[in-house]
Amino acid sequence: MGEKILLAHGSGSRLSHDLISKVLAPSIMNPVLARMDDSAVLNMSGKLAFTTDSYVVNPIFFPGGHIGRLAVCGTVNDLSMSGARPLYISLALIIEEGLDIDDLRQVMASVKDTAVEAGVQIVTGDTKVVDHGKADRLFINTSGIGLIEYGTDISGSNARPGDKIILSGGIGEHGMAVMSQREGLHLSLPVTSDCAPLNHLVSVMLSVSKNIHSLRDPTRGGLASTLNEFAKQSDVGITIEEDKIPVCDGVRGACELLGLDPLYIANEGKLVATVTEVDSGKVLSAMKKNKYARQAVVIGEVTTEHRGRVVMKTSIGSSRIVDMPVGEILPRIC
Amino acid sequence: MKFIDEFRDPGLSRRLADKIAQISTRPARLMEFCGGHTVAIMRNGIRQLLPPHIEMLSGPGCPVCVTANRDIDRAIALSQVPGLIITTFGDMLKVPGSYSSLQQARAAGGDIRIVYSTQDALQAARVNPDRLVVFLGVGFETTAPTVASAVLQAEREKIDNFYILCHLKMTPPAMRALLELGETHLNGIICPGHVSTIIGTKPYQAYARDYGVACVVAGFEPVDILQAVEMLVQQIEDGIARVDIAYTRGVRPEGNIRAQDLMNDVFDTTDACWRGIGDISKSGLSLKNKYNRYDAARRFEVELPPVREHAGCRCGEILRGVIRPVDCGLFGKACTPENPVGPCMVSSEGSCAAYYQYGAHDG
Structure with missing residues (x-):
């Protein structure tokens, strides 16, 4: 049996220091962190974006990623969706007693790789160990600071009638990957999480257009939630076309089987943007050059009609409302 | 994706x-029995494609919705028995019983786990030999054979900590009860697709014959449903009533004999209480005497609170097709998916939830 995390690893003792210096810190070391003081001291000026998020995904390892990559991507993406360039991230771990130290090593290795990919530094952190049963293996909180450099005002409240709605790729992959792993669904077409840092994609988009009005990553609640948020916050109507929305066969098949709607399934590496019609073409072609947005597509537009609502033209030529999801998404009986 | x-x-x-539109010359009132059809109709916007004089009513074909309050109360009470693991399909979690729901019971400490099949429930019993595992057997003829098979498997493998709380129901008696009530004056019925895969079309013959109602078995895709409507309208226009199949890739007239044999081996028919309709003779399934030892209701005695129905909730009339969800005073106001009053607003296949989710609350 491999080495396990003990309560003593969180006690501030030599074991704690060993854990930090041997397992946690080496992979993410940088000059700010190396000072090992009580707080990170950062030299910044300009308009800042600041965000925080906690990650409690079960299971912590899932097809296409795990909690470490997710924790970095989530915060990087939240900053990016405000039009900020992510720079610094904090990393706080709440570890359940008994976690395999090898699992922790694997998580940290990917935290490092993802931070390198995104070009962010982890500048402060914390580690707590709790009794067995008081947490579910590993919880992570990350906070992040980014710099708003492009002078654009990007907000869910800024969608304007006439804007085109661009989706960066296929939906539902993260949620379905996690669900299939958690519930032991052996899908014949396996689905892997789309978990990815989107800051470089956003940066390319902002470099070609000053007319991106809203950006959001459709995480929990899926595309349907994000579009409803835009419609309500901006007091506009949104019309989308079912046929335009990319959904891979694995997600489609699993959704058919479970009676779920891909519109409501979580993504961790996709974004939705509202962009003026004039700029939508160049934004789209810039996006398609990024590896995380090859399938980017215009899925609809912002209108003055049916304000506060999202209406979808269905595949068979009719239309229906796409509402916010309600509560936990549960599979049906038959 | 092939076949879709x-x-x-x-x-x-x-x-x-x-x-x-071309062949339909007179008003027609059609009922889709199955909740899966209701969802497909709303989700694809099929009603908007039909002439206004064709009325589509939703029937009682959502197993969650027709589960009586008392039966939900019993499941909730069982979940509070120390040491018991309750396994259930996800839909059941949020359905309000008289005073609470399984979701609330779980928050109160009940070990309630969502499963995707009866096999998962059986597996929970296998891997927890020191615990007692109850599966909430809610569903129609589509679910019943899988429950039967799990019982037989438990017997074969001598798994002695597995129990079924059996509230399985059969659709033909309910359909007959609705026609017998005569409240809705139906011209045609879209018969359930998956249920018919199991039971075949024979049970519907009597409805066409005795009540003059056109019957067409339909699949769940837009083309399936439109084709079924077209076949129903054609029968109505021709003044005939018979049973047709518009879902030939899934349904044979004789049904699935093997599944029927399984059900006959494990279950007896019994009277069952349907929410909104009441007691329907021989419309439920109970474990045969020889499988008594798997019956959770016999094994665990629990005290049940007095049954309480929710004031103002018209789920009953909605399940009978007497009114549409939008005709209920609570719909979209006091009763929403966030705060459901009745089960039709809870289940993903409930007609109120389907109407709400897909936009009928805008009129």
Whole structure:
């Protein structure tokens, strides 16, 4: 049996220091962190974006990623969706007693790789160990600071009638990957999480257009939630076309089987943007050059009609409302 | 995706809708029995493609919705028995019983786990030999054979900590009860697709014969449903009533004999209480005497609170097709998916939830 995390690893003792210096810190070391003081001291000026998020995904390892990559991507993406360039991230771990130290090593290795990919530094952190049963293996909180450099005002409240709605790729992959792993669904077409840092994609988009009005990553609640948020916050109507929305066969098949709607399934590496019609073409072609947005597509537009609502033209030529999801998404009986 | 895309073909859907408009000369009142059909109709916007004089009513074909309060109360009470693991399909979690729901019971400490099949429930019993595992057997003829098979498997493997709380129901008696009530004056019924895969079409013959109602078994894709509507309208226009199948890739007239044998081996028919309709003779399934030892209701005695119905909730009339969800005073106001009063607003296949989710609350 491999080495396990003990309560003593969180006690501030030599074991704690060993854990930090041997397992946690080496992979993410940088000059700010190396000072090992009580707080990170950062030299910044300009308009800042600041965000925080906690990650409690079960299971912590899932097809296409795990909690470490997710924790970095989530915060990087939240900053990016405000039009900020992510720079610094904090990393706080709440570890359940008994976690395999090898699992922790694997998580940290990917935290490092993802931070390198995104070009962010982890500048402060914390580690707590709790009794067995008081947490579910590993919880992570990350906070992040980014710099708003492009002078654009990007907000869910800024969608304007006439804007085109661009989706960066296929939906539902993260949620379905996690669900299939958690519930032991052996899908014949396996689905892997789309978990990815989107800051470089956003940066390319902002470099070609000053007319991106809203950006959001459709995480929990899926595309349907994000579009409803835009419609309500901006007091506009949104019309989308079912046929335009990319959904891979694995997600489609699993959704058919479970009676779920891909519109409501979580993504961790996709974004939705509202962009003026004039700029939508160049934004789209810039996006398609990024590896995380090859399938980017215009899925609809912002209108003055049916304000506060999202209406979808269905595949068979009719239309229906796409509402916010309600509560936990549960599979049906038959 | 094969077997899906061709049944969502926009051109074919349009041609079917045009054909319906062309042949339909008189008002027709059709009921889709099955909740899966209700969802497909709302989700694809099929009603908007039909002439206004064709009325589509939703029937009682959502197993969650027709589960009586008392039966939900019993499941909730069982979940509070120390040491018991309750396994259930996800839909059941949020359904309000008289005072609470399984979701609330779980928050109160009940070990309630969502499963995707009866096999998962059986597996929970295998891997927890020191715990007692109860599966909430809620569903129609589609679910019943899987429950039967799990019972037989438990017996074969001598798994002695596995129990079924059996509230399985059968659709033909409910359909007959609705026709017998005569409240809705139906001209045609879209018969359930998956249920018919198991039971075949024979049980419907009597409805066509005795009540003059056109019957067509339909699949769940837009083209399936439009084709079924077209076949129903054709029968109505021709003044005939018979049972047709518009879902030949899934349904044979004789049904699935093996599944029927399984059910006959494990279950007896029994009277069952349907929410909104009441007691229907021989409409439920109970474990045969020889499988008594798997019956959770016999094994665990629990005290049940007095049954309480929710004031103002018209789920009953909605389940009988007497009113549409939008006709209920609570719909979209006091009763929403966030704060459901009745089960039809909870279940993903409930007609109120389908109407709400897909936009009928805008009129």
